[in-house]
Amino acid sequence: MSTAIHKSSHGSVHESPKYKGKVLPLEYTSHEGPLNILGFWIFLATDLILFGCLFATYFVLRTHVDGGVTDKELFDNITSFTAETVILLTSSFTSSLAIFAMRNNNKKRLIGWLIVTVILGLSFVGLELREFIEYYHEGYTMSRSAFLSGFFTLVGTHGCHVSLGIIWMISIITQIARYGIDAINARKTFIISLYWHFLDIVWVFIFSVVYLTGVVS
Amino acid sequence: MSQPTMNGNKAPHVPMKNLVGFLLSLILTFAALGLGLAHVMSFGMVMFIILILAVLQIVVQLYFFMHFTESDGPRYHIIGLAIAVFFVICIIGGSIWAMTFNSQAL
Incomplete structure (x- = not known):
């Protein structure tokens, strides 16, 4: 009873x-x-x-504030970055539920969870943009100090990854809607979920090393 | 006969593994946050514990969400990741170590 027969929409019926x-x-x-x-x-x-290099740069430049804002002063809004963290953790969870639905051959749920993940991803990027714009208006720009350069490069690179992931995920949702769950779409969905969890891992380190370090120091 | 599923084995109806993973990741995050806000230990000590919590968070993501142990053959991806982790430790540790000789502020 361990052989399941799949019919792929690309033609062949084969034994797993x-x-x-x-x-x-x-x-x-x-x-x-x-x-x-x-x-x-x-x-x-x-x-x-890549992220390791950016983290190393940030670590080294963290205290080089050139008389400007320090990390402790910059990250005083704890709710903002905690909200971003919880949203990203939840989106990581929902994308794992999408894979669970895919392996139960439930197309509707798979698409549903992917859409939830995209919405969470969008709200994460939205919160981050709001944070960056807020800093910009207070005069904390990338060119102000070495610390701020390191900060915007590291967190901005992560934000770009998430934005790319959102576009990627939307394109995969359309492909699943069109062609269903076959071997090709299953592989694509599994890979985007790996990417998404990876971004969550990187964010956990940004949360710990950038934001919490600022709060503690 | 149980229903054949995508992974061919009998799949549970409730994604228990995913739920446990999510719960653990939330606990780890708030433990780190609570520790950061408590101001009960020295900076170095707090950072050390927060980094351990972050590493545990990686393990949770890899095991509960990323199906890390899955493969259709030898698990080459684990070797690749291990090399990357080694490089990252060298880059970050090496940078900090080297730059402490050059900076009063660090």
């Missing part, structure tokens, strides 16, 4: 491949699927190094 006695999820059933997923893990590894 197995590994160590376990039937593999749909996204691993095509020839390219597992390769694409491995490739994406390696991309995430390189992206991790």
Whole structure:
């Protein structure tokens, strides 16, 4: 009873491949699927190094404020960055629920959870933009001090990643709506969910290293 | 006969694993926040604990959400990530270490 038959919309009916006695999820059933997923893990590894460099820069420049605003003064609005953190954590959860729905072959729920994730992602980016605009109006721009350069580069790069992820996810939602859950769409959805969780991990470090460090210092 | 599902194994109706992961991630976040606001320990000590909580958060994301252990063969992605983590530790640790010789302010 461990063989499930999938009919992919790209034609062939085939028996699920197995590994160590376990039937593999749909996204691993095509020839390219597992390769694409491995490739994406390696991309995430390189992206991790990119963020690592930005974190190192921020750490080193954190105290170089040139007589201007310090991190303690800048991050006094605890509710704002905590809200951003909770929103992103929740969106990470909802995108994992999307994968759960996909593996139960529930197209409606899969699309529903992806839409919830996109909405949460948009509200995260909105909050972050509001925060940046607020800083800008107070004169805390990127060119004010080395600390602010490091801050805007690190948090801004993360924000760009999230914005890109939103566009990417919307395009995948349209493809699922059009072609349903097949091996190709399953692989695409699994990869975007990996990307989304990765951004959540990076944010947890921004929350800890940038914002909380500012509060504690 | 149970219904065949996408992962071929009998899938639960309630996403227990995901719920547990979400709960753990919230607990870890608010523990870090509470510790940051409490001002009961030295800066270094607080940072150390907050970083440990952040690392636990990664483990939660990888295990509960990212299906980290899944693969159709040898788990090459774990080797790739391990190398990246090693590089990141070298870059961040090395930068801070090297720059402390050059800066009074750090």
